[in-house]
Amino acid sequence: MTFWDFRAFFYDRTRKVFPINLIFKVETQNITLLLSSINKKEATVLDVASGTGAIIPLLSTNWKTLRIDSSFSMLKKASKKHSAVVADCNRLPFKPASFDIITAVGLVEYLKSPHSLFKHFQNVSKSGAKVIFTYAQFNCLNILRNLLGHRVYTHESKKIEQIYNQTGFIKEVQRKSLLQTQVLLKKV
8 A cells, every 4th residue: 555545535634624725725726727727628638646636626627637646546536537547657658749738736746856757748748738737835834744744845946947948848827825836837
């Protein structure tokens, strides 16, 4: 049993507890704003590290969504409406240029170095594709998360920007919440 298989049981429940629910509400609002700026009536979406599917209700119902996560237990907690694949984010099992939109909400904070992730995004995304991702910034709350045993990697904005620029993406919109920065990229 992996860490995420263990967490699957109570993952959604912890997001409803005060003050986590307030933090999650702002993050959800920010992701919704980023998604609203994507003008695609139809799209193929890859939701990387989908977990229990928290982002799925925010996606357009006209979009065909494929969810991936390394934890089967997390994937089976979500709605069965969308296809799901157990896969590692650093070994995406898809053909090049398969997706119009990629989401990776709550993933980068668990990667010490996200460079290979963005290389994979570059490979599996179509020309002009959009990528929405989040990362944890260095602050007291993220230090506290680490002290409480929830290992997260914080990333400097300049370093993250350098990584996605090197892999062929440009930033369109960025928002911030207490724990995360939410970013919308475009593949160039």
